[in-house]
Amino acid sequence: MKLTRRAVMLAAASLSACGQAQPAGWTGGWVGADAARGHRLRSLSKSGNLPAPAVQRKAHVLVLGAGIAGLAAARALAQRGIDDVHLLELEDVAGGNSRGHVLAGMACPLGAHYLPLPGPHAHEVGELLHELGLLRMEAGRVVPDEMHLCHSPQERLFIDGAWVDGLLPPAEPGSGTLAQYRRFAALVAQAQRELGFAMPTERAGWTAGHAALDAQTFAQWLDGQGLRDTRLRWYLDYCCRDDYGAGSAVVSAWAGLHYFASRHGFHAPGDEDAERDPVFTWPEGNAWLARRLAAPLAGRLHTGRTVLRVSEGRHAVQVWAHDEAQGHIEAWTAHQVVLALPLFIAARVLNAPPAALMQSAQQQPHAPWLVANLHLAEPLLDRLGGAPPSWDNVCYAADPRSLGYVDAMHQSTRPHPGPTVLSAYWALPQAERGALLSGDWRLWAERVVADLATAHPDLPGKLRHADLMRYGHAMSIPVPGLRGSPALAALREPIGRLHFAHADLAGYSVFEEAFSSGTAVGRRIAAAQRLG
CATH class of the missing domain: 1.10.405 (Guanine Nucleotide Dissociation Inhibitor; domain 1)
Known part of the structure; x- marks a missing residue:
């Protein structure tokens, strides 16, 4: 089915409206991450001078970063009886790329939004899902809880003027x-x-x-x-x-x-x-999982902490972090430190980074991402025909940065359609990182709206608010030579009292890699303590 003349005219009108300096009838802004904290790390690490600490603290194991890898490491340590574990997290909420958001009372993702059923090699993820009740054994078979699987229809593609299944x-x-x-x-x-x-x-x-x-x-x-x-x-x-x-x-x-x-x-x-591969998903995306990993850590998860320097000594590791709420420096002393950080950040905070870390950080580029959550006052009209509205919706040959959108209310069991939040994802070229981090939210929101208006001419008129999340370094890009790098492989082993746990060690970023990496490090530290 081809686009009708009326639909083309409506889309053109929508695109024209998106070019206005001020969005008509809708509001918005940046949410989710505080770029000033990352800039603080950059400026202080360059100066080499840190203020005197206002607080001195100790931990047996200190985990730096409360993304999925850091949360997994803490969980593995707790499962083996090591509870003197503290985590320092840059942002105000744990989860890393798996954080969530609430817009107009509706949960929606700020990053990763699904988890495939784990394969036979992802033992650690399978154990977690069994623990959370997402998987269970029936008659010798592993059975997923269908309530948490993506509801049908799952995917559709807008091509040749109509929606098609898959x-x-x-x-x-x-x-x-x-x-x-x-x-x-x-x-x-x-x-x-x-x-x-x-x-x-x-x-x-x-x-x-x-x-x-x-x-x-x-x-x-x-x-x-x-x-x-x-x-x-x-x-x-x-x-x-x-x-x-x-x-x-x-x-x-x-x-x-x-x-x-x-x-x-x-x-x-x-x-x-x-x-079609079945996937677990929730309105807030993988934040559903991150929150359950973080829940047992009350009192030991310290958010709003910008790690500034890590220095390994003969008997302990010293960590300096800026408490963003109190505005002062904390100094931590730990027997073991898990760097559950992107490798380029780990290289920056370590006082004496090993050669393998420096080499890996230099050869590992990261992609900037934009996630736009759009609150619509009413459901979109499906006037173009074809496959019905789905959870994941993608336009063929659209803006090359666009990855389509997911409907946060698709998992809802409400009996009739109504207001919803569409979460649109863009993967940007590295050259656009600066423009993303310094640009006006309105400009980026208008680009997203214009892209979606091609398939949904009525979207601009139903949009009420847009909350945008920007990631300067969202995920590792597995460029040629990275996965087989000896330097990357070397970081999977401890270096003194330092342990690296992050999806970056796999050369790309998915939940399974991050969770398995953190779990392996936590188990290794616990095993070494028992032997010691």
Whole structure:
């Protein structure tokens, strides 16, 4: 179905309205992160001079960063009887990229918004989900709690003027596009069979075949396989931007194949096994999980702390942090320190960073992201036909930064549609980081609205408020050479009293990698204490 003339005119009018200096009929602003705290770290670390501490504190284990990796490390330590554990977190809420928000009384995500059913290698995540009641055993089989699985319909794509089911662009029987889909599916299956892929990725091993993939971009590998179909390439580029924050011309071929081969493969339309992967999701996204990990840490989770310096001594580690609420410096002494921080931040705060950390930080770029939560006073009209409104909604060949939107109220059981919050995701090129961090929220909100108005001409008139979250360094981009880096591998082992736990160690950012990394570090520290 093609766009009608009326719909095109309405969309054009909406786009014109978005170009106004002041949004008409809606308000908004930046939420979620305080860029001034990161700037404080940068300025003080450059000066080398820190004010005298106002408070002295001690901990057996001090975890720096209360994202998923830091929360997982604290949980693993507590499970093994080590409770003198404290966490310092930059922001006012724990969770890192898995934080949530409330807009107009409706929960919505500020970052990661779903968790796939864990595969056979993600043991730690599976244990957590069983503990939370999301998975259970029935007649010897693992069964998910369907209340927390994404409700149907799950995904749809706006293409050729209409919505279609799923995110893979349609392919006519006998077409060259379908042939290319099937060839790529066969190559993914071959990679699974011959090389092996897993999540967490460390459990797949590393061979010469993996290294060869890691040495080239995904786009180069696709070209070499003769996979040039426009629709296939758009879809694969979208998948890379969605998981890695950068397209197929930037990420490695290992990363491009890992996206599919570590899960349930790639399936062409019409394939017997072409089932949609079930995912857990909540209105607030993965904040649902982060809050449950943080809940047992009352009194030991210290938010609003900007870590400024970490210095390892012979008998202990000294950590200086700025208490943002009190405006003074805290000095902590700990026997062991877990740096659950992005590696480039860890390199900045460590007084004497090891060579492996410096090398890893230099070769690991991070993608800037924008998450826009849009409060709509009434439901959108589905006038363009095709697949019904879904949880995940993506426009084909839209703004190359746009990843579509999820409907925060899709999981609601209300009997009729009503006001909702749409969470729109943008993965930006690194060159736009400065513009994102310094730009007016109105400009970015108008860009998001204009992008969505192509498929939803009535959206601008129903928008009441826009809360925008910006990430300067949202996630590690698995560029060629990163995953196989010896320096990155070296950081998975302790260095004196310092332990690194972060998804950055896998070269890309997903819940499974962060949680497994933090759990492994917590268990290792606990085991060493028992032996000692």
